[in-house]
């Protein structure tokens with residue numbers, strides 16, 4: 001006799017994890033998983049690489065089959081079964097067998113919803129032309145592969161430069177297609193702050209991917225029912241014989257809405273900390289739910305595999321009476337683009353600034369991933385965001401060719417544990433020359449930030465350049481300065497600084513830079529102790545290069561720099 005009957009809607013990340021955990025906790029439960037697609041438990045995160053022929057064997061994407069679920073877990077998994085209605089009062093669901101075209105009702109003691117999120121298909125003119133795809137399932141990736149092969153497609157347009165868009169760009173380039181990305185924001189990878197996304201943008205261009213930013217798609221044009229170009233709002237036409245839409249996902253909440261479960265302000269199913277919905281017999285997990293953001297405390301939608309898996313486990317624990325609690329999300333994510341890794345955790349600076357939060361600071365670093373004397377060291381670019389008043393770590397972003405995800409993972413854990421920059425200073429991390437440095441990038445980030453919180457150094461804000469009052473001081477060597485400098489900066493090398501204090505103004509703020517921020521920090525300490533009003537430009541000239549990729553906007557002859565804003569017009573960046 002079964003202890004309880006648990007029905008699960010959706011058999012991939014959250015649903016399959018929940019089912020397997022349930023069985024481990026309750027050998028007697030009857031567990032049935034309904035999956036409307038043909039495959040349960042497949043690796044959707046691997047799909048971009050399958051379409052791009054980087055993964056060539058489709059079978060490798062099938063993590064577990066219904067037979068395996070039956071044999072190993074005694075779980076009844078039913079593919080091609082769609083749940084179409086929930087009757088909460090009678091605790092039963094209506095299920096349609098898509099193969100046989102029959103319907104039946106199944107009762108439950110507990111119901112788990114893990115229906116995921118559907119790719120957005122914007123209702124633009126031409127959207128129904130052949131050759132315009134979204135990517136969510138194995139059949140989607142088969143369709144994309146078949147279209148490329150059958151039509152001999154050689155020009156692809158990717159709409160949306162987020163994680164999936166970038167993965168698709170790389171994958172289709174790997175297949176030999178010419179790829180263009182069209183993105184409505186003024187940057188790729190919108191979760192990153194714009195200057196950090198600049199590294200990714202640059203890497204795309206270097207790999208012959210053309211990128212059009214700040215120019216939303218207006219329509220798709222075609223002939224004989226097939227797409228042949230994408231037309232942007234500016235009128236620009238991007239030729240394309242295949243289009244991939246990767247403009248975001250929308251939580252699948254139809255079942256929940258029709259059953260009148262509570263839906264949150266962001267459009268996801270509202271759940272409590274044990275993933276229970278507004279109905280005590282129904283749980284919900286994964287892309288379909290809203291969960292609290294660890295840093296901001298607000299509800300948010302975070303369509304990522306890690307949270308979906310953890311939530312599936314927690315729902316199973318809760319159903320079995322264990323005191324499980326989901327801690328919230330930080331949106332920790334990583335993406336690989338042509339050998340570059342971009343990773344993020346916690347809150348971004350733009351989100352804080354949109355929320356008018358002024359109690360935060362950011363520092364930039366450009367450390368090597370491992371000791372410089374050991375062959376193969378690569379520079380990485382890190383941005384750490386922390387609360388100015390007490391040093392609480394709020395977020396971090398990293399881009400580089402090696403070691404980035406490790407640093408962001410460490411900082412992610414720090415955020416989850418409510419750590420401060422002082423904790424990062426003290427973090428004890430693995431070190432041998434080929435893996436890191438005795439002062440690891442995470443320690444360095446903590447030290448640089450802790451200097452700010454302790455008041456040992458004050459920071460100037462890159463976004464405030466050009467500044468009408470600031471005296472810009474570059475303390476690099478003359479050879480470095482000649483190779484490129486911040487517009488309007490004066491060069492006094494650090495080694496000469498103590499002897500040339502008289503060349504510096506006492507009545508103006510001095511903003512100091514070097515190459516990455518280390519020599520400028522020493523200069524700041526010298527000048528501060530000599531009574532100057534001095535501020536560090538964090539990350540130095542290396543940060544300038546991404547904040548103002550083409551320098552400051554040109555100033556018309558005769559005009560002062562006052563009132564000139566520092567951001568490049570987006571049209572300039574369309575490639």
Ligand SMILES: Cc1cc2nc3c(=O)[nH]c(=O)nc-3n(C[C@H](O)[C@H](O)[C@H](O)COP(=O)(O)OP(=O)(O)OC[C@H]3O[C@@H](n4cnc5c(N)ncnc54)[C@H](O)[C@@H]3O)c2cc1C
Nearest residue numbers: 010012013014036045082083115116286287303304305308
């Ligand atoms: C191409 C791609 C790449 C990705 N890459 C990454 C990555 O690298 N890293 C990362 O963290 N995340 C990635 N994700 C996101 C990640 O896959 C999702 O966050 C995760 O799968 C969500 O789990 P879920 O259980 O909520 O939904 P899903 O895994 O999408 O599963 C939901 C399932 O429910 C089924 N379903 C829906 N409604 C019904 C119904 N009424 N009846 C029966 N079945 C139903 C659907 O068919 C679907 O199979 C990627 C997603 C995609 C599409």
